Amino acid sequence: MTTSTGRGLLHLAAAVDQPEPDNYAADPYVTLTRLAERGALDFVTLGDSFRRPGPDALAVLSRVAPATARIGLVPTVTTTHTEPFHVQAAVATLDWVSRGRAGWRPEVSATEAEARLFGRRAAAPAAELWGEAGEVADVATRLWDSWEDDAEIRDVATGRFIDREKLHHVDFRGSTFSVRGPSIVPRPPQGHPVTVVDTAERHAYDVAARHADVALVNATG
Numbered sequence: 001m002t003t004s005t006g007r008g009l010l011h012l013a014a015a016v017d018q019p020e021p022d023n024y025a026a027d028p029y030v031t032l033t034r035l036a037e038r039g040a041l042d043f044v045t046l047g048d049s050f051r052r053p054g055p056d057a058l059a060v061l062s063r064v065a066p067a068t069a070r071i072g073l074v075p076t077v078t079t080t081h082t083e084p085f086h087v088q089a090a091v092a093t094l095d096w097v098s099r100g101r102a103g104w105r106p107e108v109s110a111t112e113a114e115a116r117l118f119g120r121r122a123a124a125p126a127a128e129l130w131g132e133a134g135e136v137a138d139v140a141t142r143l144w145d146s147w148e149d150d151a152e153i154r155d156v157a158t159g160r161f162i163d164r165e166k167l168h169h170v171d172f173r174g175s176t177f178s179v180r181g182p183s184i185v186p187r188p189p190q191g192h193p194v195t196v197v198d199t200a201e202r203h204a205y206d207v208a209a210r211h212a213d214v215a216l217v218n219a220t221g
Contacts, residue, residue, distance in 0.1 A: 043072030103194030146182035
């Protein structure tokens with residue numbers, strides 16, 4: 001359900017996080033998401049981070065997708081220490097699995113302990129990491145567009161799956177990474193899966209302004 005506030009659209013959502021997940025069973029997430037769907041909510045979110053125990057949010061909502069029919073599915077995806085190419089491919093895959101109901105919530109990883117999990121670079125200031133997150137959101141959109149809508153031929157007689165002329169390089173160079181493309185996943189059903197940005201972190205404001213389809217705001221105080 002989407003409610004008009006006179007200033008725009010207010011989307012109703014719920015988090016389906018488990019306080020202390022003690023196993024990797026999907027049933028609790030499926031149950032909560034189905035409840036939200038019956039309650040006419042627009043989407044559910046599922047948090048994630050490198051310091052959080054429990055199953056991967058993208059994987060969980062890929063399991064939830066076939067068990068639901070209408071509700072949007074928005075996992076948190078950390079853009080620090082991860083490969084932007086793989087991030088966009090995973091989100092696009094969720095959009096295919098859910099038949100066009102995927103979103104993603106970019107998040108950053110700023111602690112030294114999390115950096116040591118990967119060993120590739122030291123922790124960085126939040127402002128720098130959110131700048132990188134914005135670049136990830138930018139290149140993700142470009143990679144989703146790197147397949148034209150009719151790039152898939154699926155011609156059994158000629159053995160051709162795609163029209164290579166309708167796949168395009170993005171040749172993106174950011175502050176910490178570069179991506180040539182094209183994507184390995186066909187253009188998502190939505191074109192661009194919904195980008196949701198939590199503005200509780202002030203350094204996320206610019207990313208929200210430039211890339212968010214939905215902004216999460218603190219309504220208290």
